[in-house]
Structures are given as structure tokens and as C-alpha cells.
Amino acid sequence: MLRVGIVDDHPVARRGIAAVLGDDPDCEVVASVARIADLPGPESLDVVLCDLYLSEGRPAVPEVRELAARTRVLVVSAASQPADVLACVAAGAAGYLTKDSEDDLFAEAVRTVAADGFYLSPHLADVVRSAAQAAENREGPLLTAREEEALGWIAKGMTHAQTARRMGVATSTVDTYVKRIRARLSLGNKAELVWFARNLAEGGSADPRG
Amino acid sequence: MEVVALAATRTAALLNVAVALTTGARQSQLFGLAVLLASVLLAESVTLVALAVRAGGVSPAAGAADLCVGWAALVCNASLVPGSDVHTWGFFAYPYGLVASCATGLAFRRFAPVAAASAGYALVYVVSDHSASGQPLWNAVPNAGSFLGIAPVVWWVARQLRRLAAELDAERARGLALARQEAALHERARHARLLHDRVLQTMETLARGSWIQDAWMRNQVRAEAGWVRWLVENGPQAERVEDLGGALRALAQERTRRGLRVTVRFPPPPGGDFGSVPGEVADALLAAAHEALTNVSKHAGVDRASVHATVEEDAVAVTVVDHGNGFDQATTPAGIGITQSLRARLAEVGGTVRIESQPGGGTCVELRAPVRAATPDTGPPVP
Structure with missing residues (x-):
């Protein structure tokens, strides 16, 4: 049984997520709170689903970083800026999911993260790919062609199995690509990616020449 | 002076x-x-x-x-x-x-x-x-x-x-213009945040699960929630439906009301900026997406699908993905409904269709069309 915590300042959203996960026999929601500080013993939880905008009027990136040091964090957020999404992954979040995602994606994401995996939602794949492509103009390729291709298919809504079929590789190979993409996001080039994502978010040209 | x-x-x-x-x-x-x-x-x-x-x-x-x-x-x-x-x-x-x-x-x-x-x-x-x-x-x-x-x-x-x-x-x-723009963006973000915090989260919660017993009503709430989310994320220009993005969103909403939950996603600009897509190309892609979604409803055995659209250099791609029944591409006769009219529609604007499916593994329909007007083939002659 997976012990799950929920952090969201919106009571209706909290209740909704709890209901979705409550339908999953493998999940038990043991804490549902408005603030990270109210979580009872984060270390004892398998996964914490954490909102990115917790009434502070800024993305809770520092809080996510702190929490990610103690437990596995799946960021669940709604309208979010690409830069904020990348920043929270760079801060150690093990996945990112939009609040309007289908119920089964919630369960899948929680399972993936609980198993120490990285949940690359289609939305996150789109953001990472755009940022990497923008950064490529300046920095040279940040992802291999195959990694970028995998990102592209995942962004279009394909499962890892569908992506693998489309690329003519094994599903485990796609899993490996996703792991590598996470490593690239949380190490080394992250500053560049975040910078470019911010540029994208502000509607400016991501091309430094433009 | x-x-x-x-x-x-x-x-x-x-x-x-x-x-x-x-x-x-x-x-x-x-x-x-x-x-x-x-x-x-x-x-x-x-x-x-x-x-x-x-x-x-x-x-x-x-x-x-x-x-x-x-x-x-x-x-x-x-x-x-x-x-x-x-x-x-x-x-x-x-x-x-x-x-x-x-x-x-x-x-x-x-x-x-x-x-x-x-x-x-x-x-x-x-x-x-x-x-x-x-x-x-x-x-x-x-x-x-x-x-x-x-x-x-x-x-x-x-x-x-x-x-x-x-x-x-x-x-x-320049400074004044920037400041004005900044203020407008700030105001927009504030409104979006209010709409999001007070209305959208509640609507999205209601749209999932069994809070609303009546399926028809749930689908209406889901469709409206989709519209509000679009508004929150895209600002006032979200009302525009004439470009490909707006038209796909409207299509998704229409299908959602009828019970097929369609998620529409675009990458951030420039990939998600459809200003360069000519009207007839957008029309062809839209008609084809229409048909691909109808196929999901009829054959996939699932009630959800996702549509992704992006502009990549000189082409625009619309991808319709479902995780449903799928079919065996080797044994299912290409033609009826799926391929023929899709391909014909796209061919009119110089586009292509690629369908990928496997029994039990879902279906992916990728529609691609050139963004610039189709020009005669100038590639190297085939020996």
C-alpha cells in the first residue's frame, strides 16, 4: 500500500485528488493539508502530491526543493509557466502532472514516482522539448536526437509502449531515455534550460538573435 | 533646449x-x-x-x-x-x-x-x-x-x-511601452489566478469522479472547465477560434460534450503559435482531426483521446492519440473511412497521414502538412 500525502491550498482540489486516489486500491491518502509545513512526517510518506502555487503568489520551488530532499515529490499544478515547471523538476520533483489530467494518469504517476521513477507527463515533455530546442540554437544540442524524438512522441500523448513502437525500440529503451532526460534536467544544463524556458514563458523570442 | x-x-x-x-x-x-x-x-x-x-x-x-x-x-x-x-x-x-x-x-x-x-x-x-x-x-x-x-x-x-x-x-x-505591456500582463495574470483559484479548480474537480451523477451534465461541466482553462492559460485572445489552435480547442469541447473526453495540447511558442498556418491547411487538418476523433469514438472502445498540434519549421503536425483497442495494420484493410478520406483531405494541401496502431496498444494518427504553399517537387530526380 502506497502512503500518499496531498498538499494544496485549495480545499476542493485537495478533496478531488483524494477522491481520485481513493479509488485506487493500492493508494492510501494519509495526509491532506494546505501547507507543506503541516505534513506529518514527510519521510514516512511514499509520495507527496504537491501544488506548485501555494498562495504565496510565486511558484513554491524552494519548498519543493526542501520537500524533495525528504520524500518523493510529484508536482500537481494547473496553469503553470514553462519556467516554473522546469524549475521544480530541477529542484528535485520526480514528476509533474496538470490538474486536469485523467484519473488514471494520477494513479500511473503516483506509481511511477513511488517506484523511484520520473513521471514525464505530456505537458512536461512539451515544455522540456521546447526549452531544449530553444537552447540548442545557442548551446548546441542538450538532448540526443533519439531522446528528443522520444520527448516529441510523449508530448503528443503516447505511452512509453506506443513511443517505443513508433521508434522501433523496446519500451525499456524509452524508459532509459526518460531517465536520462531527467538527469539532464536536474544536473548540468538545468540553468540554461530554465533560462530558455523563462524566455519562452514571457513570449519573447527564444532565439538569442531575435 | x-x-x-x-x-x-x-x-x-x-x-x-x-x-x-x-x-x-x-x-x-x-x-x-x-x-x-x-x-x-x-x-x-x-x-x-x-x-x-x-x-x-x-x-x-x-x-x-x-x-x-x-x-x-x-x-x-x-x-x-x-x-x-x-x-x-x-x-x-x-x-x-x-x-x-x-x-x-x-x-x-x-x-x-x-x-x-x-x-x-x-x-x-x-x-x-x-x-x-x-x-x-x-x-x-x-x-x-x-x-x-x-x-x-x-x-x-x-x-x-x-x-x-x-x-x-x-x-x-520603448520603456513606456514595455511598462504598459508588463502592467497588462500582470493584470492578466492576476485575473487568471483569481479565475483559476476560485472557479476552475472547483469545476475540474466536479468534472471528474462521481460528484455529478448525470453523465451528460458531467460532460457539460468538463467542456466548460476546458474552456475556462483555455481562457486562463491563453488570455483574452483565447476567444479567437479562427486559427488552428482555437478551432481544435472548439472541436475538443464539442466532442467532450458528447462524451469523448478530448485533451488538446500545444507546446509553448514558437511551436504553439499557429499564425503561420494558411487557412486551407488549417481547414484540412481540422477536418481530418474531426474524422480521427470520430474513429476513436466508433472503434477505440475508450472515452478519451488527446490531440497535440505543433508548428515545426516548415510543417504543421496534428496528432490524435488514443490508448484504446487499436487494430492490426497488417490485416485491417486500409481504406474504409480511416485512411482514404483522411489521406485525400490532407493530399489536397500537400500533406500526409501516418497511422500507427497495434491491437490493444492504442492508435496514433499523425497529420502533417506544409506551412508554406505546396510547391512542385524540386528534390533531386529519382534515378
Whole structure:
């Protein structure tokens, strides 16, 4: 049984997520709170689903970083800026999911993260790919062609199995690509990616020449 | 700034006249006429400055008029002073003219009239001096030379100042525009946040699970929640449905109301900016997406699908993905419904369809079309 915590300042959203996960026999929601500080013993939880905008009027990136040091964090957020999404992954979040995602994606994401995996939602794949492509103009390729291709298919809504079929590789190979993409996001080039994502978010040209 | 420079130089010029009248010129037998000339110069200067204040600068016409007055003053003044007095304060039109010629540098934007005016001043001076003193023309040349320098230098300085001022103005305008844009974005973000926090989260929660028993009602709430999310994420231009993004969103909403939950996603710009997609290409893609979603409803055995659209260099791609039944591409006869009309629709705009499916593994329909008008094949000839 997976012990799950929920952090969201919106009571209706909290209740909704709890209901979705409550339908999953493998999940038990043991804490549902408005603030990270109210979580009872984060270390004892398998996964914490954490909102990115917790009434502070800024993305809770520092809080996510702190929490990610103690437990596995799946960021669940709604309208979010690409830069904020990348920043929270760079801060150690093990996945990112939009609040309007289908119920089964919630369960899948929680399972993936609980198993120490990285949940690359289609939305996150789109953001990472755009940022990497923008950064490529300046920095040279940040992802291999195959990694970028995998990102592209995942962004279009394909499962890892569908992506693998489309690329003519094994599903485990796609899993490996996703792991590598996470490593690239949380190490080394992250500053560049975040910078470019911010540029994208502000509607400016991501091309430094433009 | 120009006006201040004009007023200052003109005051200095008139000061020369005042000094002349209170010292050297007093001995002149024609003192009354000298005072009259000085009064005319004063009146003309005041008029010039007043005009400049009103117009925010010295107009070329005013500059030309002022030039004529300056020349006339030289001629008149020369005729008032006896020969020997021409190199004393009695000939006050000379120092006055030197300083007053600054106005010429301010009045004209091009160099040619400034040069011509300066040369004119020098010439008038030489002739006046010669006629008054009777000395050879070349005696007056050194003094006349001064006229050649002043107006051009003033002209050059004024030009540099104007250029700097224009740059400063442009910079300030840019800053203002940016600030306005920033404020608008900020306001939009605030509204979006309010809408999101107070309405959207509740609607999205209601749209999932079993809070609403009636499936039809749940689908309506889901469709409206999708619309509000679109509004929150895209701002006021979300109302526009004429571009491909808006049309796909409207299609998704329509299907959601009827029970197929369609998620539409675009990458951030530039990938998610469909401004470059021609109308007929958008129409073809939309019709094909329509059909692909209908196929999901009919054959996939699931009630959800996702649509992704992106502009990639010179092509636009719309992908419809479901995680449903799928089919065996080797045994299912290509043709009926799925491929034929999809391919025909896309072929009209030079596009292609790629379908990927496997029993139990879902289906992916990828529609691609060139963004620029289809051109005849210019690739290398096939051997």
C-alpha cells in the first residue's frame, strides 16, 4: 500500500485528488493539508502530491526543493509557466502532472514516482522539448536526437509502449531515455534550460538573435 | 533646449549692442539713428525668440528672415558710422551679427543653407566695411572669417543634441511601452489566478469522479472547465477560434460534450503559435482531426483521446492519440473511412497521414502538412 500525502491550498482540489486516489486500491491518502509545513512526517510518506502555487503568489520551488530532499515529490499544478515547471523538476520533483489530467494518469504517476521513477507527463515533455530546442540554437544540442524524438512522441500523448513502437525500440529503451532526460534536467544544463524556458514563458523570442 | 540656446545667444548679442550704445557710439553724430537701429534689432530678436517658444524651435523661414535683418543691420550700421569708426563700438552690428548668427545654425537642418548663410554674412560684412571705411576689401577679410565659423559650429552641436534627444525619446517610448505591456500582463495574470483559484479548480474537480451523477451534465461541466482553462492559460485572445489552435480547442469541447473526453495540447511558442498556418491547411487538418476523433469514438472502445498540434519549421503536425483497442495494420484493410478520406483531405494541401496502431496498444494518427504553399517537387530526380 502506497502512503500518499496531498498538499494544496485549495480545499476542493485537495478533496478531488483524494477522491481520485481513493479509488485506487493500492493508494492510501494519509495526509491532506494546505501547507507543506503541516505534513506529518514527510519521510514516512511514499509520495507527496504537491501544488506548485501555494498562495504565496510565486511558484513554491524552494519548498519543493526542501520537500524533495525528504520524500518523493510529484508536482500537481494547473496553469503553470514553462519556467516554473522546469524549475521544480530541477529542484528535485520526480514528476509533474496538470490538474486536469485523467484519473488514471494520477494513479500511473503516483506509481511511477513511488517506484523511484520520473513521471514525464505530456505537458512536461512539451515544455522540456521546447526549452531544449530553444537552447540548442545557442548551446548546441542538450538532448540526443533519439531522446528528443522520444520527448516529441510523449508530448503528443503516447505511452512509453506506443513511443517505443513508433521508434522501433523496446519500451525499456524509452524508459532509459526518460531517465536520462531527467538527469539532464536536474544536473548540468538545468540553468540554461530554465533560462530558455523563462524566455519562452514571457513570449519573447527564444532565439538569442531575435 | 534649442529655444534656450537661441534666447541666450540673442541676449548676448543684444548685450553687445547695449555696450556699444553706452560707450563708443555715444560720440556718433547719428546717435538717434543708432538707437533706432538697436531698437529694431531688439524688437526683431524678441519676435524671433517668441516665435521659437511657440513652435518649440527656430523654423527655417524665421531663420531666413532673421538672416536678412542681420545683413540689413550690417549695411545700415555701416552707413551710420564715419569711416574711421568702423572698427570701434560704433559698428555694433558686427559683434551683434557674429553672436546672432548662432540662430542660423539652429534654424536649418541641412548644412548647405548654413554654409550659404555664413558666407552671405561674411560677404555682406566685407562689402559694408569696405563702403564705410574705404579700405581695401582684403582688410576686412580676417574679421569676416569669424562669420564662417560660428553658425556651422552651432549647427553641428545642435545636430548632435537633436540626435541624442531623438535617441532618448525613442528609449523613453520603448520603456513606456514595455511598462504598459508588463502592467497588462500582470493584470492578466492576476485575473487568471483569481479565475483559476476560485472557479476552475472547483469545476475540474466536479468534472471528474462521481460528484455529478448525470453523465451528460458531467460532460457539460468538463467542456466548460476546458474552456475556462483555455481562457486562463491563453488570455483574452483565447476567444479567437479562427486559427488552428482555437478551432481544435472548439472541436475538443464539442466532442467532450458528447462524451469523448478530448485533451488538446500545444507546446509553448514558437511551436504553439499557429499564425503561420494558411487557412486551407488549417481547414484540412481540422477536418481530418474531426474524422480521427470520430474513429476513436466508433472503434477505440475508450472515452478519451488527446490531440497535440505543433508548428515545426516548415510543417504543421496534428496528432490524435488514443490508448484504446487499436487494430492490426497488417490485416485491417486500409481504406474504409480511416485512411482514404483522411489521406485525400490532407493530399489536397500537400500533406500526409501516418497511422500507427497495434491491437490493444492504442492508435496514433499523425497529420502533417506544409506551412508554406505546396510547391512542385524540386528534390533531386529519382534515378
